[in-house]
Amino acid sequence: MAAERDELLEELFGLIISLEEEGQLDTRFMxxxxxxxxxxxxxxxxxxVTFCEEVQDALRxxxxxxxxxLVCYGEVYDHYKKLKGIIESFGASAMGRNLEELLHSILDTSRRECILAHLRLHRGLENLRPHLRRITRLERRIIYLERTLAGDFNDDE
Known part of the structure; x- marks a missing residue:
């Protein structure tokens, strides 16, 4: 089981590094x-799970x-700040680029461009979801194996 856990950890870290190299994630994720x-x-x-829920709620x-x-750009800016905090602290760098587009659209007071940036942020989350699902599947398996190993170790004492 320890070997299987180590293989899963290697796969998980490889996936995270690959996503960092692609610009999907940054070092804050690790x-x-x-x-x-x-x-x-x-x-x-x-x-x-919390990240996905909070981003979805903030985008809504x-x-x-x-x-x-009549768009209140002060309110839109508040939503931008909330999204920025969530996305940056999680390490979802690809979505960060879409956030910058939203900020420029707010500063230009362009409703149309804000809507386009909003749609890009939605797309960014949807593009990230399959990777996050794969990461969480691996992590669930790792947790199961770690708990099983800890249980086996405790039984030996």
Missing amino acids: DNYTMKLAHDSTFFLELV DLGSALEDR
Whole structure:
């Protein structure tokens, strides 16, 4: 089981490095992964789920603000700041580029460009989801094996 866990860890780290090289993720993502060592073993899984939910909620709120006939760019900027915090702290660098487009659109007070940036952010999340699903599948298996190994170790004592 330890060998299987090590193989899964190698696959997981390889995937993360590949996504970093593609510009989908940055080093903060791996930093978040390593934080699980100081927290509960499910910390990282919960973080990924929370990230997806928070981005989805923030995008919904941004979309609602952009539907108003007279767009309040102060409100749109508040949604931008919220998204920026979520995306940057998670390490989703590809979505960060779309955030910059949103900021420029806000500064230009262009509703049309804000809507396009909003759609790109949605697409960015949808492009990232399959990778996050694969990462969480690997992580669930790793957690299972780690718990099983810990249980086997405790039985030997």
